[in-house]
Amino acid sequence: MRTAPVLNQHDESSRTAQRGARRSAQAAQGYGLATPYLLLLPAIVVYACFMLFPLGRAVQLSLYDWNGLTVGVWAGFDNYLRLATDGELRAAFGHALVLIVFYCVIPIVLGLIIAAILNRAKVKGLGFFRTIYFLPQVIALVVAATAWRSIWGLDGSLNAVLKAIGLGGLAQDWLGSYTLALPAVGVIGTWLEIGLVMVLLLAGMGRIPHELYEAARLDGAGAVREFFSVTLPSVRGEIAVAATLTIVAALKNFDLVYMTTHGGPGGTTSVPSYEVYNQAFMVKQVGLASAIGVTLTLLIFIINLIVNRVADKVTS
Amino acid sequence: MISRFERSMNYVVLGVFAILILGPLVNIVTQSLGAPIGTSGGIHPENFVTAWEQGQFSKYLLNSVLVTVVVVGLSLVTSVLGGYALGTMRFPGSGAIFYVFLLGIMVPTEAIIVPLFFDLRALGLTDTVWGVALPQVAMSTAFGVYWMRTYFRSSNRAVSEAARIDGAGTLRTLWFVQLPIARPAIITLVVLLFLWTWNDFLTPLVMSPRGTMRTAPLGLAFFTGQHTTDTTLLAAAAILVALPVAIVYLFLQRHFIRGMIDGAVKD
Known part of the structure; x- marks a missing residue:
């Protein structure tokens, strides 16, 4: 999966109206009936073979009990039933929810506050900071994981700092802790996503017309009311995009878990991916x-759908 | 009114935030130059040479280059042709085809990688460049067709109509008239595809079980397995893997940021 564009239902609305004009348009534009299909052929072939077909095969395989070697046995919905009942597998989905808090909720709440503060006074040189904030999105997750392992590790930077300030008693193997490993992975997620969220929100807030704030101030609104009555409603679209991107990132964080904890200790950081x-x-x-x-x-389809429905409803 | 104090406070907030984001990265850069186990202090740039040799990164980086060239090259062709058809022509089924590609953007690698492994192994394609690249071409095509369609829909149609009246065929119009204008959109697409392919981990991990097509990020993962104690070499290896993307990012950061945000917001 590459990225998650936000679907727009109105996109094709004008298309049907033009259907009657199609044939004459084709003639006028000088391409044959088969031309668009021929142009699409390479894309469709590779997409059908290596995306649609394996997706169908995944659905088929999910209905079998198979060890990858011998002949599979028809299992109906047993595998899905196990997902719903098996404690460890359910825990994996639960951990994903916790990670969504770290990847999505915390960056959006913090990002909103910081972006709103920054937006009150237009600052110069935002481009420079934007470049820095975007860095975690660009670096391979494997590299980010390596960087954070040297922070969370037993001989890591965090423990060194704790010892230096006399809190050596708190020093521990953060990623090896049953209670702290999941939040430790989560903090990496917050670090990964908060810059992206900030860049999105700052861009959105920069587009709010100044008159809206002046009107609010004439009404006697303070900074806080200004935030809730002007800023927040104006960036709902950006929040929806940020939520979609970060939730999906939280759900497909295989690289990070593989590199930091392998789902351990004791399955406390196992996630669906x-x-x-x-x-x-x-x-x-x-x-x-x-x-x-x-x-x-x-889950990813449904989340996309819900977030877009909510965004559509509040904007229209 | 906005006071001077508030304005300078803004820079403090921005600065603190930048330090928090850069911190972990500066940390491994520092470590990569530190003294490896068994040596004394000072700056040790030779860690990069040691990591390069011990981690076999010349091989892995070469694999990465090969996979990236194949994926970006093929995806660019499929995306531009497909996006051109969907963005500029009207034909039965265009809406349905577009939505099928859109759905593919949301499908996680995790969902298709298991059947892909067993089916491509049966065809003898695992541990080959095609086994690693073709699934990524499919994923990149889903996004690329969407991206190029969006571009061509907003592009100036009068230009290509003029070319057609002059008697140029579809492919000639695309190649000589449309593509030169589309350069910014295409550069952004290439930059994004390069980033995703270079950084991909799950696909080469699963599709190359014997490790013959191991790419640089996987090289780092396996190097980690061997060198968990020597953080200086690990840090140096991590930087070797991140450097190509980081360099491209510094020069083309506008394209990275625009692509990742527009890819999500547009339409």
């Missing part, structure tokens, strides 16, 4: 792995 790999290639439960992948895809 890691379980797909783990079940398919370590535990050899290919059907179950496929069921997790299909469920993950459906």
